Amino acid sequence: MKLATALTIAGTDPTGGAGIMADLKSFTARGVYGMAVVTSVVAQNTMGVRAIENISLDMLEAQLKAVYDDIPPMAVKTGMLATADMMRVIKPFLSKATPYVMDPVMVATSGDALIDEEARHHLISELMPLATLVTPNLPEAEFLVGRKLTTEADIDKAAHEILTEMGPKAVIIKGGHIGADATDYLYVKGEERRTWTSPKFDTPHTHGTGCTFSAVIAAELAKGKSIAEAVAVGKAFITTAIKENPGLGKGHGPVNHMAYHE
Ligand SMILES: Nc1ncnc2c1ncn2[C@@H]1O[C@H](COP(=O)(O)OP(=O)(O)O)[C@@H](O)[C@H]1O
Numbered sequence: 001m002k003l004a005t006a007l008t009i010a011g012t013d014p015t016g017g018a019g020i021m022a023d024l025k026s027f028t029a030r031g032v033y034g035m036a037v038v039t040s041v042v043a044q045n046t047m048g049v050r051a052i053e054n055i056s057l058d059m060l061e062a063q064l065k066a067v068y069d070d071i072p073p074m075a076v077k078t079g080m081l082a083t084a085d086m087m088r089v090i091k092p093f094l095s096k097a098t099p100y101v102m103d104p105v106m107v108a109t110s111g112d113a114l115i116d117e118e119a120r121h122h123l124i125s126e127l128m129p130l131a132t133l134v135t136p137n138l139p140e141a142e143f144l145v146g147r148k149l150t151t152e153a154d155i156d157k158a159a160h161e162i163l164t165e166m167g168p169k170a171v172i173i174k175g176g177h178i179g180a181d182a183t184d185y186l187y188v189k190g191e192e193r194r195t196w197t198s199p200k201f202d203t204p205h206t207h208g209t210g211c212t213f214s215a216v217i218a219a220e221l222a223k224g225k226s227i228a229e230a231v232a233v234g235k236a237f238i239t240t241a242i243k244e245n246p247g248l249g250k251g252h253g254p255v256n257h258m259a260y261h262e
């Protein structure tokens with residue numbers, strides 16, 4: 001049986017709710033063969049981040065070569081990339097011919113910083129031009145453009161700036177952090193804006209929502225879906241995953257990667 005393949009390049013979460021663990025669960029849930037390159041080992045749980053140990057640059061490159069020498073992925077997603085040096089190692093493996101979803105991870109749901117200042121800037125200048133889709137949440141989008149975003153017009157303007165000045169093919173700004181609903185705004189170069197709205201659930205259990213959403217989109221792109229088709233599945237998947245959360249943990253609990261069925 002032939003399967004689409006997808007690779008995540010990201011950090012870990014031993015409690016399984018975020019990072020590469022969430023990504024692999026999401027790939028599997030969407031029927032895609034998942035692969036994972038670890039960037040940082042993170043001692044975290046639903047309450048927060050306790051310690052971070054970055055993988056050495058040599059080991060990062062060795063993992064990437066092991067994958068690319070053997071099973072080149074049909075789509076890639078990146079999550080937590082802690083330093084600019086790590087991005088320098090990863091960049092040559094990314095190609096415009098393979099869909100690449102960048103989740104510009106900066107802070108955990110708990111509020112803990114996951115990448116350093118230089119890395120944030122390097123993400124924009126070096127990796128973003130290669131991205132098929134960038135998936136910032138509102139605080140991440142605010143960082144990208146360097147100002148507060150409070151209205152829909154602010155979001156439109158920021159998205160156009162990201163597309164024209166930073167070079168990705170598309171950007172989706174996730175509005176989960178504002179408003180009464182959870183509305184996401186997709187901008188693809190040369191196309192009309194599209195939005196998806198779901199009810200906003202009043203729950204603390206949103207650990208790994210960004211990871212899961214971007215991983216599902218990468219899985220759908222690996223199957224050959226268009227960006228808008230992939231986002232539609234991502235939105236339906238994450239909405240069900242939050243709604244059916246298993247209520248685990250003492251803090252911001254994980255979502256349910258097994259709840260969504262088409
Ligand atoms: N409380 C919520 N109820 C419903 N959907 C949500 C909620 N919080 C986030 N989402 C959705 O989950 C997806 C991931 O968004 P977000 O939480 O912004 O990512 P991140 O984890 O990167 O902060 C988006 O589609 C967003 O609209």
Ligand SMILES: Cc1ncc(COP(=O)(O)O)c(N)n1
Binds near residue numbers: 010042044107206207
């Ligand atoms: C290793 C790692 N990567 C990313 C996140 C962000 O998670 P979220 O999806 O909640 O923004 C995290 N907590 N840990």
